[in-house]
Amino acid sequence: xxxxxxxxxxxxxxxxxxxxxxxxxxxxxxxxxxxxxxxxxxxxxxxxxxxxxxxxxxxxxxxxxxxxxxxxxxxxxxxxxxxxxxxxxxxxxxxxxxxxxxxxxxxxxxxxxxxxxxxxxxxxxxxxxxxxxxxxxxxxxxxxxxxxxxxxxxxxxxxxxxxxxxxxxxxxxxxxxxxxxxxxxxxxxxxxxxxxxxxxxxxxxxxxxxxxxxxxxxxxxxxxxxxxxxxxxxxxxxxxxxxxxxxxxxxxxxxxxxxxxxxxxxxxxxxxxxxxxxxxxxxxxxxxxxxxxxxxxxxxxxxxxxxxxxxxxxxxxxxxxxxxxxxxxxxxxxxxxxxxxxxxxxxxxxxxxxxxxxxxxxxxxxxxxxxxxxxxxxxxxxxxxxxxxxxxxxxxxxxxxxxxxxxxxxxxxxxxxxxxxxxxxxxxxxxxxxxxxxxxxxxxxxx
Amino acid sequence: xxxxxxxxxxxxxxxxxxxxxxxxxxxxxxxxxxxxxxxxxxxxxxxxxxxxxxxxxxxxxxxxxxxxxxxxxxxxxxxxxxxxxxxxxxxxxxxxxxxxxxxxxxxxxxxxxxxxxxxxxxxxxxxxxxxxxxxxxxxxxxxxxxxxxxxxxxxxxxxxxxxxxxxxxxxxxxxxxxxxxxxxxxxxxxx
Numbered sequence: 001x002x003x004x005x006x007x008x009x010x011x012x013x014x015x016x017x018x019x020x021x022x023x024x025x026x027x028x029x030x031x032x033x034x035x036x037x038x039x040x041x042x043x044x045x046x047x048x049x050x051x052x053x054x055x056x057x058x059x060x061x062x063x064x065x066x067x068x069x070x071x072x073x074x075x076x077x078x079x080x081x082x083x084x085x086x087x088x089x090x091x092x093x094x095x096x097x098x099x100x101x102x103x104x105x106x107x108x109x110x111x112x113x114x115x116x117x118x119x120x121x122x123x124x125x126x127x128x129x130x131x132x133x134x135x136x137x138x139x140x141x142x143x144x145x146x147x148x149x150x151x152x153x154x155x156x157x158x159x160x161x162x163x164x165x166x167x168x169x170x171x172x173x174x175x176x177x178x179x180x181x182x183x184x185x186x187x188x189x190x191x192x193x194x195x196x197x198x199x200x201x202x203x204x205x206x207x208x209x210x211x212x213x214x215x216x217x218x219x220x221x222x223x224x225x226x227x228x229x230x231x232x233x234x235x236x237x238x239x240x241x242x243x244x245x246x247x248x249x250x251x252x253x254x255x256x257x258x259x260x261x262x263x264x265x266x267x268x269x270x271x272x273x274x275x276x277x278x279x280x281x282x283x284x285x286x287x288x289x290x291x292x293x294x295x296x297x298x299x300x301x302x303x304x305x306x307x308x309x310x311x312x313x314x315x316x317x318x319x320x321x322x323x324x325x326x327x328x329x330x331x332x333x334x335x336x337x338x339x340x341x342x343x344x345x346x347x348x349x350x351x352x353x354x355x356x357x358x359x360x361x362x363x364x365x366x367x368x369x370x371x372x373x374x375x376x377x378x379x380x381x382x383x384x385x386x387x388x389x390x391x392x393x394x395x396x397x398x399x400x401x402x403x404x405x406x407x408x409x410x411x412x413x414x415x416x417x418x419x420x421x422x423x424x425x426x427x428x429x430x431x432x433x434x435x436x437x438x439x440x441x442x443x444x445x446x447x
Numbered sequence: 448x449x450x451x452x453x454x455x456x457x458x459x460x461x462x463x464x465x466x467x468x469x470x471x472x473x474x475x476x477x478x479x480x481x482x483x484x485x486x487x488x489x490x491x492x493x494x495x496x497x498x499x500x501x502x503x504x505x506x507x508x509x510x511x512x513x514x515x516x517x518x519x520x521x522x523x524x525x526x527x528x529x530x531x532x533x534x535x536x537x538x539x540x541x542x543x544x545x546x547x548x549x550x551x552x553x554x555x556x557x558x559x560x561x562x563x564x565x566x567x568x569x570x571x572x573x574x575x576x577x578x579x580x581x582x583x584x585x586x587x588x589x590x591x592x593x594x595x596x597x598x599x600x601x602x603x604x605x606x607x608x609x610x611x612x613x614x615x616x617x618x619x620x621x622x623x624x625x626x627x628x629x630x631x632x633x634x635x636x637x638x
Contacts, residue, residue: 019537021508081537108540
């Protein structure tokens with residue numbers, strides 16, 4: 001650690017000179033002021049690490065100087081120098097934010113130890129501040145949260161992918177945050193100031209998706225009363241995010257492939273070619289290579305999309321992020337619902353850590369939201385969580401993951417009286433995934 | 448005046464706790480460290496010093512001013528050694544004081560005999576180390592964090608005993624730089 005920048009304030013020349021000299025020999029940079037007024041003038045121009053301030057001076061007193069410098073810079077460490085008779089003033093100074101006081105004359109070793117202590121304290125404070133900022137930066141990457149190695153790897157990848165203009169394919173189970181990753185890439189890219197246009201390909205029937213993507217010309221079909229720009233056009237200068245790209249029909253895949261090749265398209269019913277400049281980021285929870293083999297996804301479109309690809313890890317593979325995520329959701333929903341919940345109870349957290357979260361982060365968010373709403377006290381308890389089933393704990397060692405999942409699906413479906421929409425929302429998965437699971441596990445509504 | 452003609456004056460003040468033979472030996476050791484001829488010249492006596500009647504100690508800063516003023520022109524540095532207790536007004540005591548990058552420095556042996564009376568050899572070793580330390584300040588060296596370096600500030604004689612009588616590599620370089628700078632300076636500007 002290099003020397004400190006110290007301001008010695010004393011109206012006695014001999015004290016300023018001797019103390020200043022001693023401190024300089026100790027390797028510090030010393031400035032001197034003969035009055036409170038002069039010290040404030042110097043302090044306005046220069047930042048000091050430490051001020052050694054005589055409490056009793058002609059004109060402005062040490063106490064007044066202390067209050068003024070603390071207003072200018074609350075972080076500066078001020079050591080009051082006092083005579084035996086001025087101890088009450090020194091105590092008052094401590095209450096006003098002085099770091100310490102020294103009773104003169106003081107032992108040189110005492111002064112040295114105090115300066116070392118202040119320097120160490122300042123270094124630790126700066127380090128804490130730095131780490132806090134770095135931690136905040138690294139655990140909150142855009143709107144993504146996580147400190148696990150798995151997610152930190154994703155953050156690093158996004159950082160390196162963002163500046164390129166390449167097409168990106170994000171794989172990952174539902175609820176893992178593919179949309180957030182796409183938005184983070186957009187925000188960090190040179191297109192960050194441009195539009196980020198989302199198209200949920202699984203949400204539209206084929207004919208609607210076509211007009212959503214390409215827009216339509218007035219009169220193109222019965223309801224086309226006006227000309228409407230499609231999302232490709234709206235994405236001009238920005239990023240087009242094709243969510244659930246694996247759900248696109250074979251016919252639409254051909255149209256999309258053409259657009260990706262030259263960025264030129266026609267509105268539905270239009271005859272004028274339209275050119276738009278956008279970056280494409282696509283996401284899917286489907287195994288597209290398997291879909292190619294099954295003939296439901298075009299291989300050429302896959303390679304067009306899969307220029308750079310990565311997979312968002314499922315939450316069960318980065319469970320160490322659960323406490324951080326749960327805390328984030330807790331504060332967010334407590335604020336939104338204005339409920340005085342401020343802690344995830346330890347038992348509830350244990351439950352969360354035991355559970356595998358098939359709906360991933362989205363499901364965790366929904367679970368915490370529900371717990372905030374239904375909970376009664378300031379802490380989230382296990383019974384507030386939709387995942388909490390006492391029998392899971394007692395029977396867990398003898399049940400397979402498949403059995404647990406079936407049990408949970410049945411329980412949620414029963415709770416919602418087989419409302420697929422509500423159940424999908426609670427589970428944090430989309431309806432089509434829930435339908436798949438109902439079909440796969442042959443779940444039947446009780447008659 | 449060439450650097451060869453410069454001398455480093457060792458100036459005992461009054462009677463010391465060590466014999467004159469040791470002071471001569473100290474002169475040789477200091478010459479080996481700094482490379483200047485040394486000369487023993489008592490420039491002040493204890494009766495010339497002003498003692499604070501309340502503190503019963505001697506203020507070291509005016510002593511340095513006087514030494515710098517009365518030292519011979521060929522003296523590049525002056526080291527005074529005294530057995531009286533020294534202070535600067537804000538501190539309870541000092542083991543020594545030096546004009547940083549200046550001409551004079553002073554060393555007190557008063558607190559070197561704290562605790563059990565040390566063997567003569569230990570006392571001499573302490574004086575030697577702290578003499579180099581104070582002279583180091585006159586060559587513009589500050590305190591060093593390396594606990595084994597002679598420029599390390601020692602809180603008590605125990606630490607003096609533990610540190611070496613050598614400059615660390617870093618302080619040695621700074622000392623060489625300062626000595627080269629002094630050699631280039633016109634004699635009149637040297638303190």
